[in-house]
Amino acid sequence: xxxxxxxxxxxxxxxxxxxxxxxxxxxxxxxxxxxxxxxxxxxxxxxxxxxxxxxxxxxxxxxxxxxxxxxxxxxxxxxxxxxxxxxxxxxxxxxxxxxxxxxxxxxx
Numbered sequence: 001x002x003x004x005x006x007x008x009x010x011x012x013x014x015x016x017x018x019x020x021x022x023x024x025x026x027x028x029x030x031x032x033x034x035x036x037x038x039x040x041x042x043x044x045x046x047x048x049x050x051x052x053x054x055x056x057x058x059x060x061x062x063x064x065x066x067x068x069x070x071x072x073x074x075x076x077x078x079x080x081x082x083x084x085x086x087x088x089x090x091x092x093x094x095x096x097x098x099x100x101x102x103x104x105x106x107x108x
Contacts, residue, residue, distance in 0.1 A: 004103035005065035006091040012043060012056040014080055019057035022078050026061060031070050033105035036060040064106050065090070 009032075013019035016039045023035035038058040045052055063071055068088050075086050091099075 004099065004106075004108045006094065006099055006102055007063060007065045007068065007088045008091060009059075009061035009063060009068065009071055009086065009088045011059040011061060011075055011079075012041065012085045013059065014054070014056060016057045018078070018080060019059050022075055023059055023061075025074050025078060026063075026071060029070075029074060030105070030107050031067050031074055032061045032063045033102040034062045062102055064103065064108060066108075067106060 011019075011022065013022060016037065019037045019039075023032075023037055026032040026035055036059070038060070041056050041058040043054050043056050045054075061071060065088065072086050075084060
């Protein structure tokens with residue numbers, strides 16, 4: 001495993017267009033090496049005491065743990081939600097070549 005502390009950050013957005021705008025900003029600014037956008041994810045969640053349902057787009061952001069605060073900042077600047085989902089999961093292992101590329105593309 002590489003020394004770059006890779007993470008996958010999960011973000012939901014209210015539309016494909018919003019997801020694409022977020023993904024493009026993260027990649028262009030070097031905050032992410034890659035962002036996959038999964039359109040049309042069906043979400044059920046509790047919001048202000050009620051169960052809600054929405055069609056959203058799901059972003060899978062490949063980045064480094066050190067960049068997570070910057071990812072959050074960029075997302076909150078663009079996102080339309082009052083409280084966007086922005087969570088990070090550690091990558092416990094991965095292909096060494098891919099992880100080296102991730103580190104390189106995010107400035108490590």
